[in-house]
Amino acid sequence: MADHPDDMARASVEASSLRDQLATIRLALAASPVRKYLLWLSIGIVAVIVATSVGQVLLNRWNQPFYDALARRDMQGFLHQLLVFAAIAGTLLVLNVGQTWLNQMIRLKLREAL
Numbered sequence: 754m755a756d757h758p759d760d761m762a763r764a765s766v767e768a769s770s771l772r773d774q775l776a777t778i779r780l781a782l783a784a785s786p787v788r789k790y791l792l793w794l795s796i797g798i799v800a801v802i803v804a805t806s807v808g809q810v811l812l813n814r815w816n817q818p819f820y821d822a823l824a825r826r827d828m829q830g831f832l833h834q835l836l837v838f839a840a841i842a843g844t845l846l847v848l849n850v851g852q853t854w855l856n857q858m859i860r861l862k863l864r865e866a867l
Contacts, residue, residue, distance in 0.1 A: 778867075781866065781867050782866055782867075785866035785867070786866075787862050787865055787866045788866065790862055791859065791862050791863065791866060794855055794858055794859045794862065795859065797855050798852060798855040798856065798859065801848055801851050801852045801855060802852065804848055805845065805848045805849070805852065808841060808844055808845045808848060809845070811841055812838075812841050812842075812845070815834070815837055815838060815841060818830075818834055818837075819831075819834040819837075819838065822834050
C-alpha cells in the first residue's frame, strides 16, 4: 500500500523537534504583518496575569481582617471588609474578562498571521 502525501506530511511533522517547529513559527511570524500586534497582545496578557496574581494575593490577605471583624462582631468593620471584598472581586472579574478577550484576540491574530 502506497503512502499518501498527507500521511508523509503528518509523519514529518510528528518527527520534527520542538526547536524545528518553533523555528517554523518564528519564520512565519517574522513575515507576518500582524507580528507587532501579536507582541503587544502577548505583553498585555502577561501583564493581566501578573495583575491577577497580585489580586489573588490581596484576596488571600483580606480573609483574616474579614473573619476578625466577624469574631469581634464589629458591624462597621464587617461592612468595610465587604466593600474591600467588592473592590477586589470586581477588579479580579474585570481582569478575568480582559484575559479571556486577550486570549481570544491572540488566537484570532495567530490564525490571521499563519
